[in-house]
Amino acid sequence: MATPTMTPARIFGIASTAVVTAALTLLTPATVAPAAHADPCPDVDVVFARGTSEPAGIGRVGQAFVDNLQGQLGGRSVSAYAVNYPATYDFLGAADGAADAANYIANRAAACPATKFVLGGYSQGAAIVDMLVGIPPLGNKVGDVGSAPPLPGSLANRVAGLAVFGNPSTKFSIPITSAGGAFAGKGIDLCNDGDPICSRGRNPFAHTDYEKGPGPAQAAGFIAGLLVV
Numbered sequence: 001m002a003t004p005t006m007t008p009a010r011i012f013g014i015a016s017t018a019v020v021t022a023a024l025t026l027l028t029p030a031t032v033a034p035a036a037h038a039d040p041c042p043d044v045d046v047v048f049a050r051g052t053s054e055p056a057g058i059g060r061v062g063q064a065f066v067d068n069l070q071g072q073l074g075g076r077s078v079s080a081y082a083v084n085y086p087a088t089y090d091f092l093g094a095a096d097g098a099a100d101a102a103n104y105i106a107n108r109a110a111a112c113p114a115t116k117f118v119l120g121g122y123s124q125g126a127a128i129v130d131m132l133v134g135i136p137p138l139g140n141k142v143g144d145v146g147s148a149p150p151l152p153g154s155l156a157n158r159v160a161g162l163a164v165f166g167n168p169s170t171k172f173s174i175p176i177t178s179a180g181g182a183f184a185g186k187g188i189d190l191c192n193d194g195d196p197i198c199s200r201g202r203n204p205f206a207h208t209d210y211e212k213g214p215g216p217a218q219a220a221g222f223i224a225g226l227l228v229v
Contacts, residue, residue, distance in 0.1 A: 041112035042077040044069070044160070044227060047105060049083035049097050049125030051166070058082045061122040061165050064211035068220035069118070073227065081108075087124060094124055098131040098148035105151065109158050116160040118223055122210060123197060126164035126176070133162065133179040133187075135169055153182065161226045162187035163219040165210045170198040188222040190215040 046066050050059030058066065058080050070078045081104055085097030105117055121129040127137035134150035151159070164176045167189050175189035192210065194203035210216070 041115055042079040043115065044073065044076060044078045044118060045108060045112075045115050046078065046080040046118045046120055047083060047101050048080055048119075049085065049101065049121035049128040050087055051121075051123030051125050052087055052089060052091075054087055054122075056082065056084075059122055059125070060211045061216065062120060062125075064216035065120055065163060065165075065219055068217045069223060072220050072224040076227075083121075083125065083128060085128070091124060091127075094127050094137065095131065095148040097125070097128040101128065101132060102148070102151055102155070105155050105158070109155060115158075116227060117158050118161045118163065118227075119159055120163045120219075121167075122165045123168070123207065126167035127169065129162060129164050129176065130167065130169050130174075133176065133183045134181070135174055135176065135179055137169055156182035159183065160186065161223040163190075163223055164188075165190050165215055165219070166195055166197050166207050167191065168197055171200070186226060188219050190219060 046058075046062075046069065048058040048062035048065070050057060050062060054060065057063075062080070062082070066078065066080045083097045083104075084100045086093040087097075101119070108115065109117070119129045119132060121127070130137045131148045132151050133156075150156070159182065162176050162179065162183060164187070167176060169175065170189055170191050176187035177189050179187055190210070191198035192206040192213065192215070193199075194201035194206040196202055196204060197207045
């Protein structure tokens, strides 16, 4: 099926209509605290990129995912790193997030050889994860959100799982589950019914409430299953 010409505004649901703006305003909390680094070398380190316009931190979806993951891993320690990037409507900044995540993983992996990493992202943050695993964000429209190289093999092998929500590339039939190499079989890609960012749906509100639905628990269950192997 031919891919229609898309712009960043159409892909990520920028406030091209009042209803999208209203949805984001109503459903995005004023502040979201990132999960704390309780252990200098945790068993699991979640590297999560928040969605567009969310305040600094791992975001509401990331927090719900981390909370669920911790609950499914028993006594194992879990920490979270908030990918540092603008998360604005200038989607070229997503490449900065990919570079920040790669640098963080490289440094953390060297200091903590036993730590396993989980990559996660919501909306524009999911596009960052796409870059890190070698999937072009927005199909072939890489220039719309910038470009960054995938993780090198030595770091890719340290990644135990991938979890994304509202992933734009899924709309172009390139979900995170299509990642190959060291990432094969390690991903879960969740798209709410009707979400126009990751599907052909037309309900913008479906893109704004991932933290309230079953998605975080479902993703956590999948990742926990990989981590016990």
